[in-house]
Amino acid sequence: MRVALRERMFCVWLRTMVKNRIVTVFDRYPEQTVQLKKLTDLFGKAGREQLVELLVSPIDRIQIDRRVAFVDDINARIKQSEATIRAMTKQNASVKLLKTFPGIGEFFARLIDAEIDDIGRFLSAKKLAAYAGLVPSTYSSGGKTYHGHIIKQRNKWLRWALVEAVAPAIATDPQLRGQYERLKSRGPNKAKVAVARKLLTIAFQLLRDQRPYERRGASGEECASTISRLS
Known part of the structure; x- marks a missing residue:
């Protein structure tokens, strides 16, 4: 596949x-x-x-x-x-679930499902985000931990799909668009990465729980926290 x-x-x-x-x-x-x-x-x-x-x-x-x-x-x-x-x-049930997600059409749903493979491989959404390369690099010095750019080690196909899905997602979902607009002041690329990670987190939940996507209250603080770690 x-x-x-x-x-x-x-x-x-x-x-x-x-x-x-x-x-x-x-x-x-x-x-x-x-x-x-x-x-x-x-x-x-x-x-x-x-x-x-x-x-x-x-x-x-x-x-x-x-x-x-x-x-x-x-x-x-x-x-x-x-x-x-x-x-x-x-007949792929996971693809059908992912297609209920804003910004995820036929092709992206199939690509994301194929690159994730078995969602059971990942213990948490954070582990999946690290696999996709949508987490910041970290290093410690003098007892302090610093966060840098997103990590280079990644599944490049999965990260590409999620970043590309940001544009149609924020165009169709008001909550995601609101999050992106709030974060854009810190840099459009950082905002895009943060929303891409948000999309992957939701995809993880859909596949883990085997349920379709439902719009909920926007969690801007979560994305803002992600942005601050990427700064």
Whole structure:
């Protein structure tokens, strides 16, 4: 399952890289591409029509057309990967529980479940957060303990999924959004990490107790405490 999910992520990253290379080509024609850059989806129907109409050099036309075709090939591979993933997790109860969580859609639910594997491996939410690399590093000197940046040792896929899930989570859940806004004054990245850890803590509780997500009172103090340790 992890292999299938990571293949899908690789394809998405590859597609982004190819799209960026197309953008670097038409950036050489700023007067023609002013309107093109205003499109919300450059590679949607309207964007592609304008890409075809761009007056560029012969070699740039070849590069644009080849890379657009490559994007289409990658899209086909992504759909194949997603079909495989859906078939493998069709009856997965943990995935269904995680999907009740704000910000966690089909893909993130499957990825988080696969990377955690058996929730019984972790004695507490703190142990799971350490596994994901969402806890601050610590060191002691002169009888005092200091907290630094988040630890480097981690499951990079799980941490990536939780950090990416912050944006849709705070967009859909007012309580999580309120927590993020309160913590953002100390730095948006620190706020994002703190909320990501909050999401993972809730995911731990859902999987441990085998129950769907329910909105409760915001616990801003808990997140604020996390932020202070990350400072």
